[in-house]
Structures are given as C-alpha cells and as structure tokens.
Amino acid sequence: MTHAAALEQTLHRDIPITREMGIRVAAYDSNQLRLSAPLSPNVNDKGTAFGGSLYSLAVLCGWSLLHLKLKEAGLPHNVVIHEANVRYLLPVSQDMTAECRIDDEALAQMFAALENHDRARLPLDVVIRQNEHPALAFSGRYVVLK
C-alpha cells in the first residue's frame, strides 16, 4: 500500500472525528495533496459547510502533506499546527475539497532544518474552492519535531 493510501486509514484510526466527517484522500501527486469530505455530515444551520469542518479539512490537508513527505523520506515525524489564519471568502454548498501544495525548495529547507535542529517550522497555504473560486483561504504555521 502506498503512503497516500495508508494516510486515509491513519487519519480515520488516529483522529476519529475524521471518520464522522467522511474525510477521504482525493489525490496525491508528490507535491500536492487533496483531501475531500461530503457536505452532508459537515453541514451548518444555513445548509452550507460548517466553518469548523472547513477549517478541520484544511488543517489536516497541510498536516497530511507534511506527514507524507516525512514518511517517504523515512524520517520520524511529529507534525503539529502552531498557528493559523483562515478567511472565509464564499459559502460552500457542495462537497469540499482542500488542496495543499509544497514546493521542492520549501521541502529542502525543512529537511535541512531537521538535520541541524530538533524542529523545523513551515508555513503552508491550503485552499478550498467552490466552482473554482477560493472559498476558504487557510495559512498555517506547522512545526515538525524530530
């Protein structure tokens, strides 16, 4: 099983609310990860996606991408979210997909930091789109601990 395929099981086992949210690994191409979740279990009083579920999907998308890159590199991995800013730009009235991309330079910096220090700090942006328009803009600062 690939690390990406194992990720969904890891999320559902270790963070059980992700099962209730219906979170799935939608796509992974080594530098980009997409996580999805159906609207129905994550709906709010307005019939659109609950802001907490949108945030959870976004924060997990960044966390999971780092988890995969560290696992592929054979490194011990303990990734935590340290701080985040989130802007709600449009209501989401359909199933949600979060996208996170990391470039090779940021990855190289992270690996270099982990060689010389006991932790690396990494900013990651995640977006959830509604009909191709950004609906949630998430900027997180993650910490990777050795």
Place this chain on the structure above:
Amino acid sequence: MTHAAALEQTLHRDIPITREMGIRVAAYDSNQLRLSAPLSPNVNDKGTAFGGSLYSLAVLCGWSLLHLKLKEAGLPHNVVIHEANVRYLLPVSQDMTAECRIDDEALAQMFAALENHDRARLPLDVVIRQNEHPALAFSGRYVVLK
C-alpha cells in the same frame, strides 16, 4: 426552556457534527458562554485534542454567544464567521471547555450598527484553557446579517 438550554439542541440539530463531537453548553451568564466537549471523540494521533476540534469548539462558542444575544433581543439573526486567527499554545489532554465573553459596550455597538446598516462586524476572542493556562487562543471576526 431558556435560550441557553435551547442552544444545545439547536447546535445538535443544525450542525450535526457537533453531536459527534459531543459539544455541550456548559455555562451561560448573559455576558459569558462556555461550551465543552469530551476529549475522546476529538482525540488526535498524540492522544491530545485534535486542532480542528479545538478550533470548531472555539468558533462555535463565539457564534453561539452572538446567537443568544440576538435571540434574547428578539432580533433576526444570521451570524457568520468571516476570518479567524488561532494560536495553539499548549496541547490539551483533557475534556475541553471554550470561554467567550462579550462586554456591554461591544453589544451596544453591534445593536446600533444593526439599526443603521444591514450588517454588523464584531471581533470576539475565545480561549480554551488547560489547567488554567491558555491552550488555544482564538480571535474571530464575525458578521451579523439582518
């Protein structure tokens, strides 16, 4: 039934993931609201509270306090979160309680804005403590639409 007692039913009915999270109304004293949730359904891979669940509890605490104040005032209420910043200060290894307080001046400004405009913007801070130390600091910007 008081508005505060009805709030828990409203949350569980209209935002169904709050049932799975086990969110309860813990206390309400007119200017302060506390929402709680057990650790178990909200746990992460480290045995502490999942950052997305901490955020969800916090964003709902602010949302719910505005919901109650508007309902008590007999005003139509449509509260949405517009933007938030969240800082994770300590891991939370026990049941979670979020606290949000609003002062009378901020409330008066909100009601005045709603008299003259179709919306009011309102910043609200929410904190989740672990053994009396702030573990999550949430600053949200909510919008109340008439």
